[in-house]
Amino acid sequence: MKITARIAALAMVAALSGCATSQNPNDPLEGFNRAMFSFNDTVDKVALKPAAQAYQFVLPNFVQTGIGNFFGNIGDLWSAVNQILQGRVETGVTSFMRVAVNTTFGLGGVLDVSTEARLPKQKSDFGQTLGKWGVGSGPYVVLPLLGPSTIRDTAALPADFYGDLWTYKKPVRWRNVGSVVRVIDKRAQLLDASNLLEDAALDKYDFVRDTYLQSRQSQIDGTKDEQRGKEEVVKP
Template sequence: MSPGFWAGLALFVLMLSGCATGPNANPRDPLEPFNRGMYQFNDAVDRAVVKPVATVYRDVLPSPVRTGVSNFFANLQDAWSFVNNSLQLKGEAAGNSLVRFGVNTFLGFGGVLDIASEMQVERQTEDFGQTLGYWGVGAGPYLVLPLLGPSTVRDTVALPVDAQGNLVAGVSDVSTRNSLTTLNLLSRRARLLQASNILDQVALDPYTFTRDAFLQSRLNAVYDGDPPDDSEPFEPTVENPVK
């Protein structure tokens, strides 16, 4: 998608984030009515199209091939992680990301083989939303984006920058770029098939379960697994039975 699309989406999010739903709204999710509607839309698209195709992808391709595809896109992410680790002044993590990208690109057939992990070079994935969080930009309200799924206002505003850091977006041939983007989507969705099936079985309210799991995951990502004591806790409630 073009930078203009992401810029327009970010502007829409900023306008939307100013619209609260009243005094009884969840402080982390003041846009819950909108988000629930978008969640239902995304879930319908997923069940009708994405999940069935991802299931075929998983069942048809051998595990080593799927692992190679996953490794390839993770290697591209390592290049962007190097930039964001550098912006966060994380010298060791930036060095590891650069080493990983170099080793896997040149010795791992473009990243299909994860040689760096065998060398015990740690992966620390970072995106621009995490970089903004590192420098003190608050997450803002929870937001469910069309087709893209869970996000926050901060992460959504960061999307145009992350899009520029996506090496696939730099592929000049449109058909090749679209094919790689689709392959990446299928690879990621196929890895989540079992988790989504479990979610359907155990969560009384999949929306709140997904929301709280995402917000906790992003909090841990920004603080490298060690959020400050004054961060808002994510505790189960009667309305929000996180298991």
């Protein structure tokens, strides 16, 4: 929690200090962000990517899938809470059902039984909830180790931290081991995409920034459109 709070504070200080200027209105902190992006990229090349490649090489595919499913099942519970907070009650109930079904019949979430049962997975976080409530995204910011974000999404990090059930796992040593495995598993899932990005002749910083901002806006617009459509259906 202390690390998350410090990262959030760093983003806020960078935004308020106006330590860099940019021609892009969505990225007034471009100078700071590019430096942080370069730092994160170096850490990824030196540590995360090699670890993810070793993880992918050593573990059979079904084990990797099981690990991803397990942590995804934990994440579904916080997604359900956020969907309820966003007014997407039906989607939230579906996410709660996913957790119940996968935990009960999927060996604690290792098997994704819910998808086969036509209970689709939809991820949500508190930053998305704030966006649904009308909170503006604020400037784009690159966080140390965590990567692309916005001021709104950074402010939401403590809530996401407390909403993650793995935060409360005991003993602490198993929580820490699981957290490391979780990060490496997520990085392994992105290996193919990152390799394509490395080969492409483009400004990687610009590509990641624009893709992130478009994706986040699409997620928030999607929640609004979904709710608007349901309201129209119930009108007499």
